[in-house]
Amino acid sequence: MAQQQPSLNTPAQQVAIVGDGRMGRALAKALREAGVALDGPLGYGANPAEADLVLLCVPDQQIHSAASAITLGPLVGHCSGASLLTTLLPHEGFSLHPLMTVTAAGAVFEGCSAAIAATTSRGFNAARSLAIKLGMRPIEVAESDRVAYHAAASMASNFLITLESAAEDLAGSAGVDREALGPLVRATVENWIELGPSRALTGPVARGDEATVADQREAIGQRMPELLPLFDLLVGATRDLAAKVH
Numbered sequence: 001m002a003q004q005q006p007s008l009n010t011p012a013q014q015v016a017i018v019g020d021g022r023m024g025r026a027l028a029k030a031l032r033e034a035g036v037a038l039d040g041p042l043g044y045g046a047n048p049a050e051a052d053l054v055l056l057c058v059p060d061q062q063i064h065s066a067a068s069a070i071t072l073g074p075l076v077g078h079c080s081g082a083s084l085l086t087t088l089l090p091h092e093g094f095s096l097h098p099l100m101t102v103t104a105a106g107a108v109f110e111g112c113s114a115a116i117a118a119t120t121s122r123g124f125n126a127a128r129s130l131a132i133k134l135g136m137r138p139i140e141v142a143e144s145d146r147v148a149y150h151a152a153a154s155m156a157s158n159f160l161i162t163l164e165s166a167a168e169d170l171a172g173s174a175g176v177d178r179e180a181l182g183p184l185v186r187a188t189v190e191n192w193i194e195l196g197p198s199r200a201l202t203g204p205v206a207r208g209d210e211a212t213v214a215d216q217r218e219a220i221g222q223r224m225p226e227l228l229p230l231f232d233l234l235v236g237a238t239r240d241l242a243a244k245v246h
Helices: 022-033 060-068 121-133 143-156 158-172 178-195 210-223 225-245
Strands: 014-018 037-042 053-056 075-078 093-098 113-118 137-140
Touching: 014 022, 022 037, 053 060, 053 121, 060 075, 075 121, 093 121, 113 121, 113 143, 121 137, 143 158, 158 178, 158 225, 210 225
Parallel strands: 014 037, 014 053, 053 075, 075 093, 113 137
Antiparallel strands: 093 113
C-alpha cells in the first residue's frame, strides 16, 4: 500500500524555498509565521533532498535550470505569473503566483489572491493549501490564459506606477508633491474596486468637458512635452471607456 503524502497542515511536511530574492524572502517569512516547516530561502541551484515540496522563487528564465538541479521526488513549483508548467518537467509541478507586489520591505500576502495550476491533482491540492495557509484566495488560471493574466497584473500594478510617476513629475512642476496626490490615488483605486469603472470614472473627459482637456494638453505641452503622447493616448482610451460606461 502506497504511503499517504502528508498535507501542509501536518508538521511532517517539509517545504523548501529556492531563490533568495524579494519573493523568496517574503514567502519564507510568511510561511514560517504560518507555522510551516521550512528550509530556506536557499540559493539558486540548491537541491533540497529532504523536502516534500520545493517552491522556486527565481527569475522566469532560471526556472527550468533550477528545477533541473532538484532530484526527482518532491513536488516542485514556481511563483511565476507567466511561465508554463512545462518549465518544471520532468517534475510533478505546480505554480503559485501571489497577485501582490513585493518590494525590498517585503509583502503582506494575507487577503490577496494567488493564481494556481498544477500537472496533477496532488500538485493542485498542494498549491491550494499553500495559498490558504498564507491567507490568500486561490484562483485557478489555465495554462492557455497565463500570459494574458500576467499582462493584466502588469497593467494593474507596474503600469500604474509609470502613470503615477508621470503625474508626480507634472504636479512637481506646479509645486505639488507626491504626498498630496496620495489620497486621490487611493480613493480612485478603492472606488474602482468597489464600484467598477461605470461609477468610478470622473473628471473632464468623463464629463465631456473638452475645453478643460484642451487646456490641460496645452499646459503639458508647455511644461513637459515628452508626456503629450501618453496624455493623448490616455485621453482617447478614457473617452472610449466613458462612452461604454455612461
